[in-house]
Amino acid sequence: MTETLxxxxxxxxxxFGKKLAREIMPGALICLKGDxxxxxxxFAQGFLEGLGAARPYVSPTFVIMKQYDLPQAKNGIKRVYHADAYRVETKDFVSLGFSEWCTDTEGVVILEWPERVEKLIPKNAVWITFTAKSENERELKIEN
Ligand SMILES: Nc1ncnc2c1ncn2[C@@H]1O[C@H](COP(=O)(O)OP(=O)(O)OP(=O)(O)O)[C@@H](O)[C@H]1O
Ligand SMILES: [Mg+2]
Structure with a gap:
């Protein structure tokens, strides 16, 4: 299904990140693609907020991955892995444990710059492509 907004x-x-948090199931991988x-x-910060993760919601560009253990499970989700592949190579992402995060049946993974590690992305991932339309407008194309 594809939806554009x-x-x-x-x-x-x-x-919209918050809204997705209400619908997502444990074991999901959400790929956030775009310049x-x-x-x-x-978007990821709204998602984290929607799941009740404790702040601060930092950008994972420099830390590569930040794990949030939810104070209260939502929909069977106990953990969120917010990751960013901008600064890593595929092999490093493997060593950091990307496959383990994705196979955590009580977790969800939300990943920025998935195209950097495209070979590792499982088929069942949800893709959201972000495009700037003007200073304040963004197109979000959601595919799952
Ligand atoms: N409609 C919009 N949706 C989201 N952000 C917007 C929108 N309009 C303006 N912005 C601004 O665009 C910026 C988006 O920054 P953000 O860090 O979320 O981008 P990013 O895609 O994660 O970038 P990076 O690739 O560097 O990680 C913010 O400064 C935000 O205020
Ligand atoms: Mg970012």
Missing amino acids: ITTGAEETRS LGTGKTT
């Missing part, structure tokens, strides 16, 4: 402003993108500054982290 336009958001106006970061807050709206964050709300620099198109709203991937903003």
Whole structure:
């Protein structure tokens, strides 16, 4: 299924992240694809908020992955792995444990820059492609 929507402003993108958090199932992998500054982290922060993860919601660009253990399980989800492959190579991502995060049946993975490690991405992933349409408008194309 493909769905396309336009958001106006970061807050709206964050709300869609929150909305996805209500629908997602444990074991899911969400791939956030798109150029620099198109709203991937903003979306992921809404997603984390929707799942009740404890702040701060940092961008994982420099830490590669931040794990959030949820204070209260939601829909059977106990952990969120927020990862960013911008600065890593495929082999490093494997050593860091990407496959383990993806096979955690009580976790969900939300990944920025998935195209950097495309070979590792399982077929059942949800893809969201972000495109800047103007300073405050972003197109989100959701495929699953
Ligand atoms: N509709 C919108 N949705 C999301 N962000 C928006 C929107 N309009 C403007 N912005 C701004 O665009 C920027 C998005 O930054 P964000 O860190 O989420 O991008 P990113 O895709 O994660 O970038 P990077 O590839 O560097 O990790 C923010 O400064 C935000 O305020
Ligand atoms: Mg980011």
